[in-house]
Amino acid sequence: MANYDVIIVGAGMAGLTCATYLNRFGVSSLILEASEAVGGRVRTDKVEGYTLDRGFQILLTAYPEAQRVLDYQALDLKSFRSGAIIRHNGTFMVMSDPFKEPSQALNTLFSPVGSLVDKLKVLQLSNEVLKESTDAFFSDEATDTLSYLRDFGWSEDMITNFFKPFFGGVFLENELATSSNFFRFVFKQFYNGEATIPAQGMQEIPNQLAVKLPKGTVRFETKVEKIVGNTVTLADGQALTAKQVVVATNASQADRLLGRNVNRTFNKTTCTYFAADRSPLKEKMLALNPNRLSTVHNLCVPSDIAPSYAPTGKSLVSVSTQGMEGVDEKKLTVHIVKELTEWFGADVQSWKHLRTYHLPESLLSFPANSAQTELKISENLYECGDYVAYPSLNAAMATGRKVAEMIAGV
Ligand SMILES: Cc1cc2nc3c(=O)[nH]c(=O)nc-3n(C[C@H](O)[C@H](O)[C@H](O)COP(=O)(O)OP(=O)(O)OC[C@H]3O[C@@H](n4cnc5c(N)ncnc54)[C@H](O)[C@@H]3O)c2cc1C
Numbered sequence: 001m002a003n004y005d006v007i008i009v010g011a012g013m014a015g016l017t018c019a020t021y022l023n024r025f026g027v028s029s030l031i032l033e034a035s036e037a038v039g040g041r042v043r044t045d046k047v048e049g050y051t052l053d054r055g056f057q058i059l060l061t062a063y064p065e066a067q068r069v070l071d072y073q074a075l076d077l078k079s080f081r082s083g084a085i086i087r088h089n090g091t092f093m094v095m096s097d098p099f100k101e102p103s104q105a106l107n108t109l110f111s112p113v114g115s116l117v118d119k120l121k122v123l124q125l126s127n128e129v130l131k132e133s134t135d136a137f138f139s140d141e142a143t144d145t146l147s148y149l150r151d152f153g154w155s156e157d158m159i160t161n162f163f164k165p166f167f168g169g170v171f172l173e174n175e176l177a178t179s180s181n182f183f184r185f186v187f188k189q190f191y192n193g194e195a196t197i198p199a200q201g202m203q204e205i206p207n208q209l210a211v212k213l214p215k216g217t218v219r220f221e222t223k224v225e226k227i228v229g230n231t232v233t234l235a236d237g238q239a240l241t242a243k244q245v246v247v248a249t250n251a252s253q254a255d256r257l258l259g260r261n262v263n264r265t266f267n268k269t270t271c272t273y274f275a276a277d278r279s280p281l282k283e284k285m286l287a288l289n290p291n292r293l294s295t296v297h298n299l300c301v302p303s304d305i306a307p308s309y310a311p312t313g314k315s316l317v318s319v320s321t322q323g324m325e326g327v328d329e330k331k332l333t334v335h336i337v338k339e340l341t342e343w344f345g346a347d348v349q350s351w352k353h354l355r356t357y358h359l360p361e362s363l364l365s366f367p368a369n370s371a372q373t374e375l376k377i378s379e380n381l382y383e384c385g386d387y388v389a390y391p392s393l394n395a396a397m398a399t400g401r402k403v404a405e406m407i408a409g410v
Contacts, residue, residue, distance in 0.1 A: 004030045006407060007232055007242040009224045009257065012040025013393055014385040015248030016209040017400030020069055023213055025408035030242070031213075032232065034223035037203075038210040040250065041362070042393070044201030047354055048275070049311040051201040055271045055359045056169075056300065056320050059205060060186075062193025064134055065397035075208060076199035078306040082190070085287040086161055087343065094283055095162060098122055099191040118158040125152065129188040134398070137185040138390060142368040145171070148180035165288035165298065171391075172267035172322055172362050174292040179368040182390050189394075195286075199306045205393075227257050230380040244380045244407050248400065251364050251387035258377065266361040267391070270327075272319045272336055274351040279304050279315040280344040295335040296343075297322050317351065329356045363391035375403050382406065 006022055008015045011033035019029045037043065043054045059066060061077065082097035099122065129137075143151075145167060149159050164176060170186055171178040198204040210218060226233040231241045247254050255262050279301045281287060287299040298320040303310035310316040319336050327335075333353050341348045364387040373388040384399035386392060 003240070004028050004242040006030070006244045006246060007032060007230075007240060008246045008248050009227070009232065010034075010040065010248035010250075010253075010385070011038040011206070011210070011218050011220075012248060012250070012385070012396060013042060013206055013209075014396040014400040015040075015246070016206050016213075017065070017069060017397040018246055018248060018384055018404045019213055019217055019400075020209050021401050021404030022408065023217075025404065025410055027404070027408050028214075029217060030240075031218045031248075032222040032224050032234070032240075033218055033220050034253075036220050038218060039203045039206035041359075042202050042206050044203035045355070047273075050273065050275060050314075050316050050354055051302070051306075051309040052273050052316075052355055052357075053197070053202045053271075053302070053318075054357050055269055055362060056298065056318050057202050058195045058197060059202070059393065060189040060193055061196055062189040062191075063392075063394040063397070065394045065401065068401070069397065070205065070208060075204055077194070077196035078199055079194040079196050079284075080286060080300075080305055081284040082195070083285055084162070084166055085281065085283055085285050086165070087287065087289045087291070088161060090342075092287070094285070098162065099126065099187070115155055115158070118154050121152060121154055125184075125187060126191050129184050129191065132184070132188065134185065134394070137181050137188075138372070140181055140184075142179045142181040144175075144177045144368055145180050145183040146176035148183060149176070161290045162288075164292065165290045166286075168292065168322070169286070169288065169298040169320060171366075172269045173365070174297075174322055178366050179370060179390075181368070182366055182392075185390070186392070197302060197306050197309075199308050201309070224257060227381070244382065246403055246407075247377075247381070247383040248385055250361060250385065252361060254383055254385065254387070258383070264387075265365045267363040267365055268322065268358075268360045269362050270321045270324050270332065270359065271357045272321065272333060273354040273356075274317040274319070275310070275354055276315040276317050276347070276351045277313075278347070280317065280340070280347065292322070294339055295321055295324065295332065296339050299340075316354075329358075332356065366391050375399060376406060 005027045006029040008031045086093045168174045223235040303316040382403045384403045386396040389395035
């Protein structure tokens with residue numbers, strides 16, 4: 001007997017967004033979540049008074065789907081200054097907003113990062129992407145991002161010193177093999193809004209959706225083992241039935257539950273956190289290392305952006321490293337401290353290692369012309385999640401909303 005209109009498997013951003021819209025449409029849902037909390041890949045831990053997001057992650061306020069359902073004011077969003085600090089030839093260069101303040105960027109005309117032509121190209125692309133809708137981006141012809149940047153006419157210097165470290169950090173891969181569609185979509189979001197973190201950590205985002213759902217909507221520590229028709233079987237053997245079932249898990253679990261044998265590749269990252277007595281950065285910006293053979297690829301100080309990320313008088317330093325997931329945590333930490341001592345001096349030696357997060361399945365790789373997955377699998381089975389569309393919070397939320405609309409018939 002169907003107790004619920006819809007069972008949703010997974011309380012990540014896709015599952016929560018789906019439940020949010022179903023609730024608005026008057027359709028009841030039960031979310032079954034394997035872990036002990038909502039958020040999926042958007043989780044935050046409190047460690048020794050520090051707020052540690054599980055991997056460096058930001059909310060771009062321009063995301064159309066986020067604007068539709070999130071209450072930004074309640075999230076108390078704190079913004080990064082747009083642009084980046086670039087480690088260049090043993091020193092630091094501030095690249096003022098290359099997306100929104102071209103006049104500022106032009107002031108740094110004689111800086112080693114970006115020529116006048118490069119900056120005019122940024123303006124050209126900004127004008128182009130502004131007119132394009134999210135769905136249109138992903139129906140355009142695509143190539144890999146690196147080829148796209150070269151074809152667009154940017155200099156190798158600009159590509160090496162800015163685009164590779166900046167978008168490599170977004171895509172979580174250093175070759176810029178990711179689809180140019182996704183690059184254009186992300187470029188528009190940076191141009192059109194702010195890069196932010198909630199004052200109390202990224203998990204405040206899924207928490208905000210979850211608290212607005214009817215009490216008892218999410219059942220925790222409830223792993224789904226099997227789905228047959230509209231019946232789901234839990235790890236303890238219990239079977240639950242609903243009129244519709246929505247798979248809103250990560251890609252690997254969805255493949256398992258749906259009996260698919262797909263060879264997927266993922267982009268990975270490792271995030272290492274340190275407690276420091278003072279911030280090593282002078283700007284509220286992300287620091288990028290164009291030398292991708294190093295251990296430190298991107299660095300930021302979340303507590304400079306949102307002071308509540310660290311206890312009063314302390315700073316939290318977040319270091320992202322790509323492709324080092326197999327490296328022993330202690331060795332990695334030693335490497336990072338050594339490299340950052342070259343960057344910031346002996347102060348780094350006093351930093352305290354707080355925690356390391358290895359995130360081997362951070363994002364599904366998204367090469368050019370990746371196949372788009374249908375959201376409706378059969379009469380009463382649907383799937384949503386970032387892997388179904390493109391690797392972003394916006395995609396997780398968009399696919400969650402679309403599935404809810406299909407089920408509710410709106
Ligand atoms: C390090 C990192 C950095 C990122 N940076 C950004 C960024 O800056 N901006 C951005 O837009 N995106 C970023 N992302 C991507 C973003 O986090 C994801 O796109 C989004 O969170 C995916 O949500 P989802 O609901 O599709 O999947 P998930 O978050 O993976 O949620 C799936 C849920 O299903 C549950 N589940 C799985 N199997 C089962 C089962 N069998 N039974 C019950 N429950 C199950 C899981 O426990 C999980 O809660 C980043 C991701 C990572 C890891």
